[in-house]
Amino acid sequence: MIVIKKRIGIPRSLLYYKYFPLWKTFLEELGVEIVLSDRTNSKIIDIGGRYAIDEICIPLKLYYGHVLNLLEKNIDYLFVPRYVSTTIGTYFCPKFLGLPDMVRGTIDNLPPIIEFEVNMQKRPMYLSAYKLGKVLHKSTWQIKKAYEKAIKDYKYFRQLMVDGLSFKKALNVLNSKNRNFKPKKKIIDYVAKIAIIGHGYNVHDSFINMNLINKLNKMKVNVVTLENLPLEIFKNQTVITNTLENYWGNEEEILSAVNYLFETKDIDGIIFICSFCCGPDSLIDEIMARDAKKLKIPYIGLVLDEHSGQAGVITRVEAFVDMIVRKKNNIRIIYKKPTMPIGIINKSEKEVGAEF
Numbered sequence: 001m002i003v004i005k006k007r008i009g010i011p012r013s014l015l016y017y018k019y020f021p022l023w024k025t026f027l028e029e030l031g032v033e034i035v036l037s038d039r040t041n042s043k044i045i046d047i048g049g050r051y052a053i054d055e056i057c058i059p060l061k062l063y064y065g066h067v068l069n070l071l072e073k074n075i076d077y078l079f080v081p082r083y084v085s086t087t088i089g090t091y092f093c094p095k096f097l098g099l100p101d102m103v104r105g106t107i108d109n110l111p112p113i114i115e116f117e118v119n120m121q122k123r124p125m126y127l128s129a130y131k132l133g134k135v136l137h138k139s140t141w142q143i144k145k146a147y148e149k150a151i152k153d154y155k156y157f158r159q160l161m162v163d164g165l166s167f168k169k170a171l172n173v174l175n176s177k178n179r180n181f182k183p184k185k186k187i188i189d190y191v192a193k194i195a196i197i198g199h200g201y202n203v204h205d206s207f208i209n210m211n212l213i214n215k216l217n218k219m220k221v222n223v224v225t226l227e228n229l230p231l232e233i234f235k236n237q238t239v240i241t242n243t244l245e246n247y248w249g250n251e252e253e254i255l256s257a258v259n260y261l262f263e264t265k266d267i268d269g270i271i272f273i274c275s276f277c278c279g280p281d282s283l284i285d286e287i288m289a290r291d292a293k294k295l296k297i298p299y300i301g302l303v304l305d306e307h308s309g310q311a312g313v314i315t316r317v318e319a320f321v322d323m324i325v326r327k328k329n330n331i332r333i334i335y336k337k338p339t340m341p342i343g344i345i346n347k348s349e350k351e352v353g354a355e356f
């Protein structure tokens, strides 16, 4: 008997950059074929932007683009979980809560959507996985076995990132089925260590962030992301002030990471990547910038949207790195009085100065 596997399409967007390793193993163990959308490219951004309202954040526009890309791949189902909360006391932003409805209401001719709620305020993750398994008509025993394997793989994947691998490299190791891989520490003479902090879908999607990590590596900067930090730091809820509590899920993770970096001071600077139009990001950007200033830790926030010019972003980052290297080496910049006519500013001096 020929068994035809169901083809489930997963958009390579939003929480793909966090939970894909978990759902991948779970679904494959249940005999499903996973079809991923292409990596983000200009066509995906353009087409997603045409379907979304102007005011919406770029990650959501991209999500629509990835869904549309999947529609060209002959899929039987579309995988769109409804993420509500994955840590006690925090919630995802409303776009995640309404994601299956927004996709359904925006795009025509969709295959059936596999949606299930992930809400750890109400039920542990394995019960959400159980619900998903039941949608696929699997037995309780099959679901239990698949979930145990998925959790094991997910923990292995996260440990690979804690050991220093990027999202892409850790996923490659996971796909290779080698479970004894130990990342080797590269001995490189780095000029600085900088943390790139932000939502996984901004930090690990190299198209949207203009390949920032690679560009920094080429400048001999040792880059760390929040997934490379110890897992224990994400266990306790963050405290902003006695009267101000954070209740956003993604931002909780970012604040935990930044607090850890502020406490250990094991960093020369922090780059926060945030999305234009993201309310939660703009709030924590202010908080982190204020604290970084008090602690004298260099910090910049890069706001990204589909119109962000590569040259402008890279110039700011280069100036930021330059400033850090000078600070580390105790090189003081002496500003010369402008020798040019009033009204003309030496652009490179102004940009370097702006970072202090």
Ligand code: SF4
Pocket (backbone or CB within 6 Å): 057, 058, 059, 060, 093, 094, 095, 096, 199, 250, 275, 277, 278, 279, 280, 281
């Ligand atoms: S958290 Fe911000 S960037 Fe992410 S989907 Fe919500 S509004 Fe968009």
